[in-house]
Amino acid sequence: MLIDLHVHSTASDGTLSPSDLVSKAKEKGISLLSLTDHDTTGGLEEFERACIVHKLAGLNGIELSAEHRCIVHILGYGFDYNDPSLQKALATIRIHRHERNAAICEKLRSLGMEITLEEVVRESNGEVIARPHIAKVLLRKGYVSDIKEAFVKYLGRGAPAYVARKTLSPDRCIALINNAKGLSVLAHPGEMRLTFDELEKLLEKLKSFGLWGLECYSSHHRAEDIFSFLKLADKFDLQPTAGSDFHGSIRPGFEMGIDVPNHMVPEELISLAKKKIGNSSGVCINIHSSLSYEPD
Numbered sequence: 001m002l003i004d005l006h007v008h009s010t011a012s013d014g015t016l017s018p019s020d021l022v023s024k025a026k027e028k029g030i031s032l033l034s035l036t037d038h039d040t041t042g043g044l045e046e047f048e049r050a051c052i053v054h055k056l057a058g059l060n061g062i063e064l065s066a067e068h069r070c071i072v073h074i075l076g077y078g079f080d081y082n083d084p085s086l087q088k089a090l091a092t093i094r095i096h097r098h099e100r101n102a103a104i105c106e107k108l109r110s111l112g113m114e115i116t117l118e119e120v121v122r123e124s125n126g127e128v129i130a131r132p133h134i135a136k137v138l139l140r141k142g143y144v145s146d147i148k149e150a151f152v153k154y155l156g157r158g159a160p161a162y163v164a165r166k167t168l169s170p171d172r173c174i175a176l177i178n179n180a181k182g183l184s185v186l187a188h189p190g191e192m193r194l195t196f197d198e199l200e201k202l203l204e205k206l207k208s209f210g211l212w213g214l215e216c217y218s219s220h221h222r223a224e225d226i227f228s229f230l231k232l233a234d235k236f237d238l239q240p241t242a243g244s245d246f247h248g249s250i251r252p253g254f255e256m257g258i259d260v261p262n263h264m265v266p267e268e269l270i271s272l273a274k275k276k277i278g279n280s281s282g283v284c285i286n287i288h289s290s291l292s293y294e295p296d
Helices: 018-028 044-053 082-109 116-122 131-140 147-155 169-179 196-209 223-235 269-279
Strands: 002-007 032-035 057-067 069-075 183-186 214-220 239-243
Touching: 002 018, 002 057, 002 069, 002 196, 002 239, 018 032, 018 044, 032 044, 032 147, 032 269, 044 214, 057 169, 057 269, 069 169, 082 116, 082 131, 082 169, 082 214, 116 131, 131 147, 169 183, 169 196, 169 269, 183 239, 183 269
Parallel strands: 002 032, 032 057, 183 214, 214 239
Antiparallel strands: 057 069, 069 183
16 A cells, blocks of 8 residues: 655755655555655645645645754644644744855855855745755756755755754644644664664653654665664554655655555554545545554
């Protein structure tokens, strides 16, 4: 079964609109889709409308960044995205992003590149402006030959124009999602560059904060990684989830849709998707679901 609980749209740093993501998912035969833009819920209303039109099981989501000796990404699913505390926190995060983007542009100008924050804002159609939008301006102005070069030479961690971002703590991210009646999941653990023991200790701490799941299946993960993460999910009573981290053409090689066994789709997510779609939409979620996981 194809599902994808981790995709990004033009509301943050993806290249497809929320509606186009739904259309693409429908064409690919994806059964369950979640839009998880960075630090914004701005694309979710369009996403939900498109899911109803295309009769696709859709689940509202988000991806929040945190810091814990490394960057920690917390996904949220099925929450009330009008929750005042959540929206206040997201507004603060976006202010920090704006300050960071301005600082990056200033560094680029000091390196001899004529680039302004206003140009970056025009490059983005979304609520959240991120480094990929700066990379697009650099590409359009001929300073780099492709997006990858922009990150390697200027924007990536350790590069001359890199500026660290201000983030929330992991417990704050989890609390915001849980208090908005959502489910919190640690994203792509294989990308965190932690040893197995370090990841185990982190999961124990995050579980005590109320973490609900672990993204075991990911485009970032090798087969042996997936097996290890499934065992960790079982050990800490975390629900395994699956997501591609699809951003569109800005991240080549990451295709939408993760093929998982039917029983790996938690009933909670299916129930939340059904509630969002509504009984009158005519959408049928044909998913056999079980919450059990039996490691070999």
